[in-house]
Amino acid sequence: MEARPGDGARALLRILRDLPGKVRPEEPLAPHTTFRIGGRALALYRPPTEEALVEAVVRARSHGFPWLLLGGGSKLLVPDRGFPGLVLSTAALRAWREEDGTLTVGAGTPLSRVARWGGWKLAGIPGTVGGAVAMNAGTRYGSIGEQILSVRALLPDGRVRTFTPEECRFTYRDSLFRRLRLPVLAVALRPDRGGDLRTLLAERARTQPLDLPSAGCVFRNPPGQSAGWLIDQSGLKGARVGDAVVSERHANFICNLGRARAQDVLELVEFVQDRVVDRFGVWLSLELEVVEA
Numbered sequence: 001m002e003a004r005p006g007d008g009a010r011a012l013l014r015i016l017r018d019l020p021g022k023v024r025p026e027e028p029l030a031p032h033t034t035f036r037i038g039g040r041a042l043a044l045y046r047p048p049t050e051e052a053l054v055e056a057v058v059r060a061r062s063h064g065f066p067w068l069l070l071g072g073g074s075k076l077l078v079p080d081r082g083f084p085g086l087v088l089s090t091a092a093l094r095a096w097r098e099e100d101g102t103l104t105v106g107a108g109t110p111l112s113r114v115a116r117w118g119g120w121k122l123a124g125i126p127g128t129v130g131g132a133v134a135m136n137a138g139t140r141y142g143s144i145g146e147q148i149l150s151v152r153a154l155l156p157d158g159r160v161r162t163f164t165p166e167e168c169r170f171t172y173r174d175s176l177f178r179r180l181r182l183p184v185l186a187v188a189l190r191p192d193r194g195g196d197l198r199t200l201l202a203e204r205a206r207t208q209p210l211d212l213p214s215a216g217c218v219f220r221n222p223p224g225q226s227a228g229w230l231i232d233q234s235g236l237k238g239a240r241v242g243d244a245v246v247s248e249r250h251a252n253f254i255c256n257l258g259r260a261r262a263q264d265v266l267e268l269v270e271f272v273q274d275r276v277v278d279r280f281g282v283w284l285s286l287e288l289e290v291v292e293a
């Protein structure tokens, strides 16, 4: 017999009970992340429509529950103790409409589909369009912000608003949506078919440790420098805490060898930061999103 959900999970089930789709109480989050690390959410809800997502955020807010948007979970480190609130997965929001050469998609659309449609610079980046817009994901060839025509997102007061590219405030791996925690609902993009997607995929397969769970680059590149190079030159490839290890293939990746805990990753992060400061006097800040309640 399954254990009965605790009080917090039951309170969440109650406030969401008339919304469409299933709410899963005390859902383990590790399988929802590419790092395969982290404890349970109080509840996980996958709204089948944009309206249901908006309503769930509004209700979580008004009842004082922490909430977190989950795309592909490919940039997240979930703490071992889990997340004491509502995790909202955008996985079902996959509307797809092409018109006059532009593409409008729901936030949960896999980024790989958009890359194949006309976003070669984004080839091989895991996750969803919503997560990519929040993070202004990209490669050394360019970022998703350069292709955005408009973004529809939820404001803190519960209204939905459409943002122009300038209003999105895209900067290096950052946007207004990430800074203000505004849920991205849908995105309109123009194509960029100027390059070869397959060459980029092959380059990534050669240079990234794609055979082990990770969350991509852990540290932001300091202006004009490569975090991976600084870590490599500090002799840190292969450095390990528990089952968390600095990749031998790409020094800015931390991989999970199997049973890594979030605590292991955080200790390894600190170790790397200290060593790089000692060697180069440069403090590496995090690109990895460490989930906080």
Ligand SMILES: Cc1cc2nc3c(=O)[nH]c(=O)nc-3n(C[C@H](O)[C@H](O)[C@H](O)COP(=O)(O)OP(=O)(O)OC[C@H]3O[C@@H](n4cnc5c(N)ncnc54)[C@H](O)[C@@H]3O)c2cc1C
Pocket: 034, 068, 069, 070, 071, 072, 073, 074, 075, 076, 090, 107, 108, 124, 125, 126, 127, 128, 129, 130, 131, 132, 133, 134, 135, 136, 137, 138, 139, 173, 177, 178, 181, 182, 183, 184, 185, 208, 210, 214, 215, 216, 217, 289
């Ligand atoms: C092997 C590997 C390679 C990678 N390579 C790259 C790379 O080359 N370039 C790069 O930029 N990144 C890379 N990443 C990191 C990651 O894939 C990107 O940052 C990706 O865009 C995150 O999207 P996601 O849907 O997985 O977001 P998640 O990890 O689910 O979430 C990331 C952040 O965005 C927020 N978020 C998610 N969805 C929404 C939404 N709809 N509205 C508002 N906020 C939202 C979350 O709350 C969280 O703060 C890599 C990761 C891996 C594992």
